[in-house]
Amino acid sequence: xxNRVPGIVTAERGLRLMRPVVLVGMMGSGKTAVGTALAMxxxxxxxxxxxxxxxxxxMTIPEIFERDGEAFFRRRETEVLRRVLAAGxxxxxTGGGAFLRPENREAIRRLGVSVWLRADGELLWSRVRHKTTxxxxxxxxxxxxxxxxxxxxxxxxxxxxxxxESDPDVSIAGMTGRVVDTLKQAGVLA
Numbered sequence: 001x002x003n004r005v006p007g008i009v010t011a012e013r014g015l016r017l018m019r020p021v022v023l024v025g026m027m028g029s030g031k032t033a034v035g036t037a038l039a040m041x042x043x044x045x046x047x048x049x050x051x052x053x054x055x056x057x058x059m060t061i062p063e064i065f066e067r068d069g070e071a072f073f074r075r076r077e078t079e080v081l082r083r084v085l086a087a088g089x090x091x092x093x094t095g096g097g098a099f100l101r102p103e104n105r106e107a108i109r110r111l112g113v114s115v116w117l118r119a120d121g122e123l124l125w126s127r128v129r130h131k132t133t134x135x136x137x138x139x140x141x142x143x144x145x146x147x148x149x150x151x152x153x154x155x156x157x158x159x160x161x162x163x164x165e166s167d168p169d170v171s172i173a174g175m176t177g178r179v180v181d182t183l184k185q186a187g188v189l190a
Contacts, residue, residue: 015189017044017089020112023179024099024160026150027134028127029117030175035093037176042189045090049098052080061095062138070097078104085111096149100156109161113188115179116160121147123168162186 021038023031032048039046050061053076057064064073077098084092085107092112098104099114108114125143128134139145157163164178183189 015042015184017042017183017189019188020085020088020090020092021179021183021188022085022092022094022108022112022114023117024094024108024114025096025117025157026119026124026153027096027146028124029096029119029166030127030172031093031117033172034117034175034179035091037172038179039091041176041180042091045087046093047084047087047090048093049077049080049084050093050095052084053077053095056080074098074101078107082107096153099160100153105156105159113162113183113186114160115182116157116163117166117175117179118157118163119166121150123166124150126168162188 023035023038025031035048036046053064053073054060056076059067061073064076074097077095078101081092081094081098081104094104099108099116105114125146128146129143134142162182164175164182166175170178180189
């Protein structure tokens with residue numbers, strides 16, 4: 001990974017990531033896909049709070065929700081988020097609800113930088129409508145639920161440090177490039 005300096009990770013073409021980059025946004029916004037590609041491009045670790053939760057609980061997210069409820073899940077999610085942020089520079093993908101909690105937003109502000117992958121309701125629906133792993137969408141009208149969630153969560157997501165617009169015509173590589181450009185402009189990549 002190039003020269004090693006504590007707290008700094010060398011990335012492509014001499015770029016250095018100084019802090020964790022936390023991707024936030026709705027389910028289907030591309031946090032995992034873009035995050036994985038971004039981590040590979042910058043040659044830094046990729047971490048996913050949902051994957052960390054599944055590994056720790058040895059249960060799927062829907063199983064955790066069913067057995068323990070959303071409040072329990074959100075408390076454990078906060079613990080996982082703090083642990084992963086403390087691991088240093090890298091790319092972190094969060095569950096869609098993680099950034100809603102003020103304590104999570106504060107932890108991310110202190111230790112990292114948040115990037116909202118902003119997407120409209122139709123794009124999100126096109127990406128999640130066939131998935132059966134979204135417990136919050138297990139309703140009589142999942143599209144209406146998704147749109148309600150988007151509307152209610154947008155004010156919290158708008159508190160992110162940075163935002164990158166998702167576009168259905170832009171590939172994962174293209175979105176990754178948009179995020180890199182945004183991080184450069186913000187001085188997160190030096």
